[in-house]
Amino acid sequence: MSQTRRLAAILAADVAGYSRLMGADEEGTHERLQAHLQELVNPKIAEHRGRVVKNTGDGLLAEFPSVVDAVRCAVEVQRAMLDREPEMLEERRIRFRIGINLGDVIVEEHDIFGDGVNVAARLEGLAEPGGICVSRMVRDNVRDKLDYTFQDLSEQQVKNIARPVRVYALRPETAPAQTMPAAALTPQAVVAPRLSIVVLPFANLSNDPEQQYFADGITEDLTTDLSRIPHMFVISRNTAFSYQGKRVETKQIGRELRVRYVLEGSVRRLGDRVRVNAQLIDAESDAHLWAERFDRDIDDLFALQDEITTRIAIALNVELIAAEAARPSEISTRSTSFSAGGPHSQSR
Numbered sequence: 214m215s216q217t218r219r220l221a222a223i224l225a226a227d228v229a230g231y232s233r234l235m236g237a238d239e240e241g242t243h244e245r246l247q248a249h250l251q252e253l254v255n256p257k258i259a260e261h262r263g264r265v266v267k268n269t270g271d272g273l274l275a276e277f278p279s280v281v282d283a284v285r286c287a288v289e290v291q292r293a294m295l296d297r298e299p300e301m302l303e304e305r306r307i308r309f310r311i312g313i314n315l316g317d318v319i320v321e322e323h324d325i326f327g328d329g330v331n332v333a334a335r336l337e338g339l340a341e342p343g344g345i346c347v348s349r350m351v352r353d354n355v356r357d358k359l360d361y362t363f364q365d366l367s368e369q370q371v372k373n374i375a376r377p378v379r380v381y382a383l384r385p386e387t388a389p390a391q392t393m394p395a396a397a398l399t400p401q402a403v404v405a406p407r408l409s410i411v412v413l414p415f416a417n418l419s420n421d422p423e424q425q426y427f428a429d430g431i432t433e434d435l436t437t438d439l440s441r442i443p444h445m446f447v448i449s450r451n452t453a454f455s456y457q458g459k460r461v462e463t464k465q466i467g468r469e470l471r472v473r474y475v476l477e478g479s480v481r482r483l484g485d486r487v488r489v490n491a492q493l494i495d496a497e498s499d500a501h502l503w504a505e506r507f508d509r510d511i512d513d514l515f516a517l518q519d520e521i522t523t524r525i526a527i528a529l530n531v532e533l534i535a536a537e538a539a540r541p542s543e544i545s546t547r548s549t550s551f552s553a554g555g556p557h558s559q560s561r
Contacts, residue, residue, distance in 0.1 A: 217320040219450065222283035223333040226311045227272030229342035234307065245307055253293055261286040262471065264452065266325050276325060278449040280315045280354045287311045287345045291385035294343065308343045312336025315350040320451065332378055335371035339380055349379035408533060409472040411448035412436045414457040418481040428480040430518055431489065435476065438526035448472060467496025474533065487511045491525050493532055503532040
């Protein structure tokens, strides 16, 4: 069986001095940690479009489709932890250490593996309590997008990693806070980035269940192609496939994933012919913006798949730009901020 791989931002976190804290107050430490995870850490990960891959006793492993989101999440978690447990003595407070790496990972249903994960775990071990350590790949990818100052800790030789890792440290209390209007702090005010999309799993309409791999291949290739469009935020394959086989309204998907556009479609094969339908939908209005049908011979599945995904990606780029140009100005009705990835409305 071939392995599924993807590029991801990996966040590893654990509690500094956890054994000491548990030795002093086992039940209290466990309850406080669970409260921090449920009230702060897990919601922050979800807010920044990440997912918790697994819990590791005193910590967790999470992945993000965007390294910028991963760093923002880490900074906001660590900054918020400074104000929690004010009644506790400093030596009794729970403090997280966080490491972030950008790398290729092997994906299984409930876990991810590979050097990308291992480096994130080693970076977490190098972080100070309440601090964040990132790899050079992470620093280079966010340095022009986030106004954070990273301290160069030079190259570090870490366990089970052949080559030295360039490490950069960030203290959240020194990072500038992200300012936003008060209305943006309410859940109802959160809106999707203007150029954001999810490719839902294409439906297999053939009588042959073995053709499911072809439908899934179309979905995966489209996700990859769309992610190459400048300033486009694309939901990861893993998250998109969680909707497979479910009947969910487009508007609900848009709200849950915080995307403006949904691409869906179907694949049907009869003999040596295959038909692929694709539709682009505005998740806010549930209106169809673009649709096309492809009828082809199936002499070469891979060539056909490449042709279809390339044509749809090109057409989507044109249609998305046209759709955005047609939208009324939001300046008079919404508070708007701009990031390096494009404009993002902050309130409805």
